[in-house]
Amino acid sequence: MTQMVQLAVAGDVTEGEEIQALLVAAGIDSELQADAEDDGFTVLVPETSLEAARDAIEVLGEPDGDELEL
Numbered sequence: 001m002t003q004m005v006q007l008a009v010a011g012d013v014t015e016g017e018e019i020q021a022l023l024v025a026a027g028i029d030s031e032l033q034a035d036a037e038d039d040g041f042t043v044l045v046p047e048t049s050l051e052a053a054r055d056a057i058e059v060l061g062e063p064d065g066d067e068l069e070l
Helices: 013-025 047-060
Strands: 004-010 031-035 040-046
Touching: 004 013, 004 031, 004 047, 013 031, 013 040, 013 047, 040 047
Parallel strands: none
Antiparallel strands: 004 040, 031 040
16 A cells, blocks of 8 residues: 655645645545644655646646645
8 A cells, every 4th residue: 555645734624625635636545644743734645746746736736826835
């Protein structure tokens, strides 16, 4: 089984789900995990898909121009 690694940190569940939607559009699996320390959410992807996920977020990006914390 492939290990899941951190792709991004989302400030809230809505932002995390938006990131996940970008990944789904690119055909990349992901998980959203609550971050107990920061009250944020960590977006995890399979280690083998990390570079593709970064590229997908960069290409598909945020329509409002906000930068994602990767």
